[in-house]
Structures are given as C-alpha cells and as structure tokens.
C-alpha cells in the first residue's frame with residue numbers, strides 16, 4: 001500500500017516520470033517455455049529500470065550542478081555589490097575632495113579678486129591677450145571641477161542602479177535554487193521508487209530462475225504442461241530400493257539359472273532378502289507409471305517414472321508379493337511401493353511369484369527415459385525399455401555382499 005501511495009504521489013508531482021511498465025506479481029506460464037519468456041520480459045524490465053535509474057541519477061547530478069552554479073553566481077553578485085559600495089564610497093570621497101578643491105579655488109579667487117595677488121597675477125601678463133587667458137584659466141579650473149562632480153555623481157548613480165540589479169539577480173537566483181532543490185527532492189523520491197521496483201524485479205528474476213530450474217528437473221520437455229510435471233517429483237539420485245539385501249545376480253551377461261545357457265542377458269539386478277514381505281521402496285521420488293502382472297515372467301511389476309537432476313528415468317520392480325500403489329500415485333524415495341516376493345510355489349496361485357523366479361528376491365531395473373510415459377522422453381515399447389537400460393550396480397556392493405542401508 002505504501003508503495004502505491006508513494007507511486008501516485010510521484011506521478012502527480014512528476015507527471016513526466018511515469019514508470020513505463022507494470023511489475024507482474026505472479027507467473028501465469030503453463031510450460032517451461034512460458035516461464036522462460038516471462039523471465040526474458042523480467043530481464044527487459046530490469047534493463048529499462050536500470051536505464052531509468054541512470055537517467056534519473058544524471059538528472060539529479062545536473063540539477064545539483066546547476067544549483068551549485070547558482071550559489072556561485074549569488075556569491076559573485078554579493079562580491080559585485082561590495083565592489084559597487086566601495087565605488088560609491090570612493091566617488092563620495094572624491095566628490096568631497098573636488099568640492100573642497102573648488103571651494104578653495106573660489107575662496108582664493110574671492111580673496112584675491114580685490115587684492116594685489118590676483119591683480120599681480122593678471123598684471124604679470126605680458127599683454128592684454130595673456131591677461132585674458134589667465135582670467136580664463138581660473139574659470140576653466142572651476143568648470144573642470146564642476147564637470148568632475150557631475151561625472152562622480154553619475155558614477156554613484158550608476159553603481160546604485162547596479163546594486164539594485166544585483167539584488168534582483170540574487171532574488172532570482174534564490175528562486176532558481178529553490179526550484180532546483182524541489183526538483184532534486186522529487187528526483188530523489190523517484191529514484192527511491194526505481195530502486196524499490198528494481199529490487200522487486202531482481203527478486204522476481206531470482207524466483208523465476210529457481211522455478212525454471214525446479215521444473216527443468218521434473219518436466220520431460222519445455223512444452224510439457226507444468227501441472228503434468230509436478231506429478232513426477234524431482235530427485236537428485238537413485239538409491240537402493242531395499243533397506244537390507246544382497247546382489248544375487250548382477251546386470252548383464254550371465255548363466256541363465258533356468259536354462260543354464262551363458263549367453264542370456266540379465267536385464268536388471270536381482271536382490272536377495274531374508275524373507276518374503278520385506279518392504280520395497282521407490283528408488284527415487286517419482287510417479288507410478290504402470291502396475292502390471294505377468295504370470296510368465298515378472299509377476300507383479302511396478303514401473304516408476306523419475307526425473308533425476310533433469311534426466312528422465314524409469315525403474316522397474318518385479319516378482320512382488322503385493323503392490324502398495326496405483327498408476328498416477330506420486331511417490332517419494334521413502335514410499336513403500338510393494339513387498340518382496342518371488343519364492344515358494346504356494347504363492348504362485350496368489351500371484352506372488354512367477355515361473356521365471358527361483359527364489360525370494362526383487363528384480364530391479366533402471367532404464368533411461370519414461371517407459372509408458374508421454375513427452376519427448378516417453379516411449380511405449382518394452383524392447384526400447386530394454387535397449388535404454390543401464391546397469392544399476394553402481395550403487396550396490398559386489399555380488400554376494402550384504403548391504404544394510406539404502407544408499
């Protein structure tokens with residue numbers, strides 16, 4: 001609310017500076033592709049915001065510089081006023097001096113006009129013309145002083161006028177400084193607003209990037225609906241599906257226990273347990289893709305879809321005594337999906353084991369992609385499932401060694 005009110009204030013005070021974008025509060029994307037487009041838009045807004053911040057910052061600096069210049073001009077005007085005052089004082093002093101001089105001359109002239117000095121001065125003239133010139137000289141000096149007085153009083157008048165102009169200039173500069181101040185305050189407020197918006201955008205970018213990272217882990221493609229992705233929870237690794245067990249038959253070529261042939265390929269790993277009914281856990285977070293029953297080979301089988309660090313996997317669990325989940329269920333690596341079967345002819349009629357099992361064990365297999373799943377990683381052929389299979393032996397001890405933990 002505070003932000004909205006201050007935003008309105010900014011807009012009303014500074015109608016030219018309107019935020020050129022609306023900050024989105026929430027993602028409306030339905031796919032990773034959409035999330036990425038939103039991220040690009042957020043980055044575009046961040047660029048605009050940064051540009052606005054730079055422009056505003058330089059406007060603030062310009063106004064500040066103009067204000068400092070105005071202060072300098074005001075200071076200079078003050079100096080000029082002092083100079084004008086000095087000039088006036090100087091002129092006044094000169095006027096006094098000149099007036100004194102004139103008075104002296106006039107006094108002297110009066111004193112001497114009836115006396116011999118003046119006459120003598122005139123009598124010393126060598127001719128009538130000279131006498132006339134001397135008489136003129138006196139009047140010239142007094143006239144000259146009169147002119148001087150006029151010049152000085154003109155100078156005073158001029159400086160008084162200058163002082164009035166300078167005072168007016170100072171008043172104008174005060175108004176300008178006030179306006180610069182107001183503009184700087186408004187720009188500072190706008191800058192705060194931009195900083196807030198910038199923080200918001202940065203936070204949204206961070207969230208959006210995390211969201212994309214998350215969905216990249218759980219989605220099989222950039223165009224898969226995010227609502228479909230969430231069924232397959234992300235994982236960082238596949239772990240052992242049993243708490244305690246032993247590898248009785250590893251992945252790969254082996255002697256077929258039923259046929260005795262050495263050429264058969266074991267598409268999975270066999271994990272022996274102490275007894276039937278031991279809980280079987282999902283090897284990673286994921287979604288139940290299929291629950292099937294094959295009396296010929298496999299018995300109760302569960303297929304789970306996973307996304308391990310963004311890579312699609314399918315895990316298979318066969319010879320199960322019973323099944324704890326149904327298709328579409330979301331599981332974590334702590335979910336008990338079923339129980340170990342595979343042994344005892346009496347259980348055959350209950351579907352607990354099948355003709356290709358010779359004892360209590362879990363047949364566990366890992367394949368790349370999503371067998372029986374959609375999206376770019378999905379496929380439906382069992383032969384593809386076998387073709388994409390990988391050796392899960394990496395996180396199990398060697399054949400014959402018991403393990404007592406799930407990782």
Ligand SMILES: [Zn+2]
Nearest residue numbers: 268269270363
């Ligand atoms: Zn097997």
